[in-house]
Amino acid sequence: MLATEILNNLAKFPHCILLTRVGQFYESYFDQAIEVARLLNIKLTSRVWDKQNIAMCGFPLMHLDKYLKVLVEQNKRFVAMCEEFPRYSAHGQKPEFDRRVVRVITPGTLIDEPFINQYENNYLLSISADGPTEDMDGTFSVGLAWIDVSTGEFFAKTSSREALKDDLARICPREVVLDVKLQDEFLHPIRQLLVDEGYFVSYATPSQETPVKDSLVTTVTPDDPIKPEEDLASTPSAYSPEETSAIKILTTFLHANLLEHMPRLSMPSREGNVERMQIDSHTIKALEIKESTREGGTTGSLLSVVKRTATRSGTRLLARWLCKPSTSVKEIQARQSLVAFFHARPHLLSDVRQFLEEVEDTTRIVQRFLLGRGDPGDLVSISRTINVWSTIRRCLDLERKMESSERGFLLSEEWSSVDVLMCRMADLQALETRINLALQDMETVDQSKAKDEEGNDNSPPADEEESSKIGCKFDIPSRCFIRPEFSSHLTSLHNTLVDLLEQRWKMERQLQADYVDAPSLTLRSSPAQGMHVHIGRSKRDQTAVKISPLFIGISESGSTSSYFYQPWSSLGNQLVETASAITNAEKEAFNLLRNEVSAFATDLRRNARIMDELDVTLGFASLAAEMQFTRPVITDDTTYEVTNGRHPTVELGLLTSGRVFTPNSVALESDSRLHIITGPNMAGKSTFLRQVALIAILAQTGSFVPADHAVIGVVDRLFSRVGAKDDLFRDRSTFMVEMLETAEILRRATPRSLVIMDEVGRGTTVKDGLAIAFAVVHYLVTQNQCRALFATHFHELADMLGYSDSHCGSGIFQEVGFFCTDVHETDDNHFAYSHRLRPGVNRDSHGLKVAQLAGMPESAVLLAKRALDALKGRDHTGSQQLSALGQSLTSSR
Numbered sequence: 040m041l042a043t044e045i046l047n048n049l050a051k052f053p054h055c056i057l058l059t060r061v062g063q064f065y066e067s068y069f070d071q072a073i074e075v076a077r078l079l080n081i082k083l084t085s086r087v088w089d090k091q092n093i094a095m096c097g098f099p100l101m102h103l104d105k106y107l108k109v110l111v112e113q114n115k116r117f118v119a120m121c122e123e124f125p126r127y128s129a130h131g132q133k134p135e136f137d138r139r140v141v142r143v144i145t146p147g148t149l150i151d152e153p154f155i156n157q158y159e160n161n162y163l164l165s166i167s168a169d170g171p172t173e174d175m176d177g178t179f180s181v182g183l184a185w186i187d188v189s190t191g192e193f194f195a196k197t198s199s200r201e202a203l204k205d206d207l208a209r210i211c212p213r214e215v216v217l218d219v220k221l222q223d224e225f226l227h228p229i230r231q232l233l234v235d236e237g238y239f240v241s242y243a244t245p246s247q248e249t250p251v252k253d254s255l256v257t258t259v260t261p262d263d264p265i266k267p268e269e270d271l272a273s274t275p276s277a278y279s280p281e282e283t284s285a286i287k288i289l290t291t292f293l294h295a296n297l298l299e300h301m302p303r304l305s306m307p308s309r310e311g312n313v314e315r316m317q318i319d320s321h322t323i324k325a326l327e328i329k330e331s332t333r334e335g336g337t338t339g340s341l342l343s344v345v346k347r348t349a350t351r352s353g354t355r356l357l358a359r360w361l362c363k364p365s366t367s368v369k370e371i372q373a374r375q376s377l378v379a380f381f382h383a384r385p386h387l388l389s390d391v392r393q394f395l396e397e398v399e400d401t402t403r404i405v406q407r408f409l410l411g412r413g414d415p416g417d418l419v420s421i422s423r424t425i426n427v428w429s430t431i432r433r434c435l436d437l438e439r440k441m442e443s444s445e446r447g448f449l450l451s452e453e454w455s456s457v458d459v460l461m462c463r464m465a466d467l468q469a470l471e472t473r474i475n476l477a478l479q480d481m482e483t484v485d486q487s488k489a490k491d492e493e494g495n496d497n498s499p500p501a502d503e504e505e506s507s508k509i510g511c512k513f514d515i516p517s518r519c520f521i522r523p524e525f526s527s528h529l530t531s532l533h534n535t536l537v538d539l540l541e542q543r544w545k546m547e548r549q550l551q552a553d554y555v556d557a558p559s560l561t562l563r564s565s566p567a568q569g570m571h572v573h574i575g576r577s578k579r580d581q582t583a584v585k586i587s588p589l590f591i592g593i594s595e596s597g598s599t600s601s602y603f604y605q606p607w608s609s610l611g612n613q614l615v616e617t618a619s620a621i622t623n624a625e626k627e628a629f630n631l632l633r634n635e636v637s638a639f640a641t642d643l644r645r646n647a648r649i650m651d652e653l654d655v656t657l658g659f660a661s662l663a664a665e666m667q668f669t670r671p672v673i674t675d676d677t678t679y680e681v682t683n684g685r686h687p688t689v690e691l692g693l694l695t696s697g698r699v700f701t702p703n704s705v706a707l708e709s710d711s712r713l714h715i716i717t718g719p720n721m722a723g724k725s726t727f728l729r730q731v732a733l734i735a736i737l738a739q740t741g742s743f744v745p746a747d748h749a750v751i752g753v754v755d756r757l758f759s760r761v762g763a764k765d766d767l768f769r770d771r772s773t774f775m776v777e778m779l780e781t782a783e784i785l786r787r788a789t790p791r792s793l794v795i796m797d798e799v800g801r802g803t804t805v806k807d808g809l810a811i812a813f814a815v816v817h818y819l820v821t822q823n824q825c826r827a828l829f830a831t832h833f834h835e836l837a838d839m840l841g842y843s844d845s846h847c848g849s850g851i852f853q854e855v856g857f858f859c860t861d862v863h864e865t866d867d868n869h870f871a872y873s874h875r876l877r878p879g880v881n882r883d884s885h886g887l888k889v890a891q892l893a894g895m896p897e898s899a900v901l902l903a904k905r906a907l908d909a910l911k912g913r914d915h916t917g918s919q920q921l922s923a924l925g926q927s928l929t930s931s932r
């Protein structure tokens with residue numbers, strides 16, 4: 040029977056590893072067992088079915104999470120979970136089971152697996168590429184839909200093939216789903232891009248029948264509470280055909296894999312490009328916004344340095360904001376006002392922050408309920424969180440009252456930023472009261488939750504198993520978590536149970552009184568012997584019982600013996616039935632409560648989202664106070680003016696080793712939009728370029744910035760060409776990568792963009808490199824007309840751009856400014872880097888100093904010095920002259 044079930048499931052889910060639950064184990068059979076045993080490094084064994092020896096392996100339930108991580112996360116395999124459900128069997132008979140696959144686990148459809156990173160979103164992304172529909176501007180539209188199944192956060196967007204790489208870098212999906220039509224189109228540009236970038240790709244056949252809105256809940260998950268008007272865009276009719284088809288691919292894939300765990304989805308929030316800064320994929324990585332390139336992970340990234348959030352969901356929101364800063368002056372100013380509000384009230388900041396620390400990850404909990412999961416402990420968490428939300432509101436109200444009575448008036452403009460945020464909080468006190476009235480005291484529920492966690496049993500509780508456990512104990516069920524008063528049915532069941540327990544107690548006392556020579560007599564039950572009379576010291580006590588016709592002997596062992604006793608058998612069975620009825624009634628009550636919570640899903644999520652925003656804001660305010668950040672002025676023009684700006688990550692790094700960061704100022708204005716930065720190696724050019732970009736990101740995220748003063752004209756797109764890495768996997772040399780990125784910038788930067796370019800042209804010969812650098816600057820000035828910083832060691836570039844005494848270029852390069860860093864040398868042959876920028880051009884790279892610092896052999900450094908001196912003295916460097924120079928340098932050693 041089991042073999043047939045397994046073979047059927049293997050045929051139904053041929054693309055999956057099938058794990059079949061058998062009692063307290065998950066098992067794998069046939070050829071798959073060989074692979075599973077190898078991947079999990081567990082013992083391969085065999086068993087005989089139909090006279091055939093078949094391979095099998097298995098592991099205990101409690102190891103499921105560990106092994107799922109290996110199979111799904113590390114090996115990117117799909118795992119079909121086949122659970123067992125006991126069928127009703129008469130008392131004493133061996134239980135039988137139905138087994139069915141309840142869910143397929145894939146890298147992008149993780150629900151509440153403990154190995155999910157709670158601080159990051161786990162996105163499943165679908166891309167519809169029905170095209171080629173070429174737009175007016177020659178771009179190919181694609182539809183995107185992405186969801187975090189563990190939180191229910193769901194988005195849709197129309198993008199283009201050209202921008203897809205940037206979207207992917209920002210969303211960072213764990214799995215990408217494409218229309219099955221593309222499965223054999225190996226050369227399709229989207230497939231190629233996904234393979235090149237190393238994404239895990241799956242396929243789905245989108246259902247053509249179900250209209251999108253029928254598979255979704257008609258409520259909205261707002262992405263941004265500050266801008267309620269975004270909600271309006273999230274109606275089904277507002278989705279573009281590309282988005283609709285991406286949503287269909289995504290929902291089909293979810294249905295096919297989540298099966299019995301499929302949640303009711305909310306409408307995806309529509310994400311437009313208009314109001315967000317576009318940061319290309321390379322820049323997200325190069326500026327180490329979410330992850331550091333040096334150490335991997337988040338340590339050393341911008342996120343890790345600015346993160347002061349108290350909640351996991353707050354951190355997830357912060358990461359999203361940093362990769363997607365706003366371009367709406369109104370929105371940025373609203374966020375800033377809120378930061379300023381708490382910055383000016385440190386005591387309130389600290390109070391609210393403490394409360395936030397008690398808030399649970401509500402978005403994830405609500406999603407668990409919508410997925411038909413969730414447990415009583417989650418109900419408690421919801422109720423506690425609603426309570427904390429109310430406390431935060433009360434705390435803010437109290438502060439408002441105190442302020443107004445102390446000052447005699449209220450700074451209503453300051454308070455309006457708080458009101459805009461908090462006025463959208465739904466009042467969920469009724470739900471909190473309802474949960475509290477329904478649940479036993481919270482500690483009981485917590486304890487029972489803890490017990491469940493100890494057992495580590497992730498499977499859905501099997502009804503019969505539950506009731507027999509309770510029946511065996513003959514006590515008020517220890518796992519009762521619903522108050523008897525919840526319903527009249529539960530009240531009457533609890534009354535019956537109390538009554539039956541009393542009868543049992545009396546019966547036992549009566550028997551002990553009737554058989555005074557058998558004081559060790561008790562009424563008991565066990566799975567093997569059913570209801571029985573138990574004599575603990577049979578040698579001493581059993582004589583009277585043994586001769587009584589009321590007792591029928593069942594077993595004797597050593598010092599104990601058991602007897603069947605009809606009145607106890609019928610009373611005991613009533614107890615089992617009542618306890619089991621209570622469990623079932625509790626399950627019904629829990630389902631009712633779960634549905635009630637699900638009905639409030641939209642409100643709960645909205646409140647949670649508002650609290651996330653509050654959390655990020657409080658974090659920004661703490662950061663500003665701790666690291667002396669200031670509030671930037673945000674304008675709608677193309678100014679970029681920063682006085683004494685600092686690089687937040689480098690500053691922190693230097694601080695830890697007791698060094699001080701040298702701040703720098705910059706003013707990119709209409710008459711000086713592009714700056715050429717020259718200077719020695721190691722003197723801080725790259726750091727300066729990156730700091731300019733990071734300050735723009737922080738400012739448009741709503742944070743204060745590391746500077747004494749800043750005016751930032753909103754940046755629509757941020758580009759960087761920094762760092763040099765080859766990409767041999769994709770057959771691209773370092774220089775090719777450099778040129779690809781440069782070409783992309785020149786194609787896409789607009790007059791509102793900000794571009795930083797570090798040493799463009801260094802990957803080839805000096806002449807080629809200089810020529811390219813000149814052409815790039817020319818293009819940026821005349822075509823892109825954007826704000827730009829261009830760091831270079833080609834000081835000849837300054838001459839080509841007509842560098843003049845007023846530290847600017849000439850002719851069409853008049854709006855090019857020149858700045859540089861220096862090395863200060865002392866008489867005793869020591870030197871120090873000045874990281875402070877000054878107007879001008881530094882024609883000396885002092886590269887040999889870096890070589891010396893890096894520990895190059897002394898003789899090599901000396902030879903390099905002599906070669907450099909000799910080269911400096913010459914105007915012509917023809918091949919014959921150079922050959923002669925080389926000979927003379929080496930022969931005179």
Ligand SMILES: Nc1ncnc2c1ncn2[C@@H]1O[C@H](COP(=O)(O)OP(=O)(O)OP(=O)(O)O)[C@@H](O)[C@H]1O
Nearest residue numbers: 699700701702719720721722723724725726727874
């Ligand atoms: N403003 C600053 N204040 C203090 N230290 C700085 C500053 N800028 C940079 N540094 C230090 O100098 C190191 C080198 O900086 P950076 O890489 O920016 O130099 P660079 O001029 O771009 O060098 P190269 O031309 O060799 O690429 C940094 O790692 C940092 O430790």
